Amino acid sequence: MSLDIWMRENPLTYVWLGSYAVALLVFAVEVAMVIHKRKITLRQVRLMREAGDDARDEGAA
C-alpha cells in the first residue's frame, strides 16, 4: 500500500528508477559480459596457439 502512495507522489522517480535504471543496468551487464567473454576467449586461443608452437618446437628438436 505504501508503495502505491509513493509511486503516485513520485511518478518520475518511479519511472526512472523502475524502468530506465533497470534497463540501463541490464545493458551495462550485457556489455560487461560480452567484453569478458571476448577477453577469456582471446586468452584461450592464445594459450592454444602457444601450446601448438611449443609442441612444434619440441618435435623439431
Add this chain to the structure above:
Amino acid sequence: MAINWFKYSAPTTFYGLAGKLIPWFAFSAALLFVIGLYIGFAVAPVDAQQGEFYRIIFIHVPASILSMFLYLVMAGYAALGLIFNTRLSAMMATAIAPTGALFAFISLWTGALWGKPMWGAWWVWDARLTSELILLFLYLGFIALHASIDDPRRADRASALLAIVGSVNVPIIYFSVKWWNTLHQGSTIKYTGTSMHVAMQQAMFIVLLACWLYAIAVVLARVRSIILERERNTVWINELPEVRS
C-alpha cells in the same frame, strides 16, 4: 559497383568487418539514447490520462518490438544455417539469443511497472503478456538447449528447430490484442495515423533506433567471440594480430 554479399557470409571476412562496424553502432546507439530520452522526458508533454507514468512507453515499446523482431531474425539465421549448412548463420543465431532474451525481460519488467499504476496489478494473465512471457521462455530454451549439447554443429541444428517452431509465437504476440479481449491496449500507431503527440512519437522512434543499433553492436561483438572460439584451430585465427600479440 556490385557488392558481393556472399563474401561477408564467411567468418574470415565477417570477423574483420564486424570489428570495424561495432564502434560506429555503439556510438550511434549511445547518442540516440541520450537524444531520445531528452525528448521523452524534457520535450514530450504529460499525458492527459496517465500523467508521467506513460513515459515508460519510450523503453517499453522499443524493447517489446526488438524482442519480437530479434526472435524472427534469430529464427531466420537458424533456418539459413539448417538449410544451407552455413557456419556464420548458426553463429549469428546463437549470438542474437541472449540479447533478444534481455529485451523480452525488459519488455515484461517495464510492462509490469506500467501495469501497476494503470491497472492496479503488476501482472495479469492477459494474452499479450502471457505470449510475451512465452517468448522469453523460448529464448531461454534456445540458449539452454544450445548449451546442453557439446558438439556445436549438433547444438546448432537442434536449437534451430526450436527457434523455427517457436517463431509461430511472434504473430500471436502481435495480433493477440486484436484476436482476444485483452487488458493490454491495442496499437497506438497504425497505418492510418496516430493520435500521439509528435514529440512522443519522435522520442519513441529515436529510442527504438538506439535499441536497434545497440542490439547490432552487442550481437556483432558476441559473434566475434563465437567465431574465435569455434575457428580457433584454423590458420587465419592464429594469424590475427590480437591472437599473435
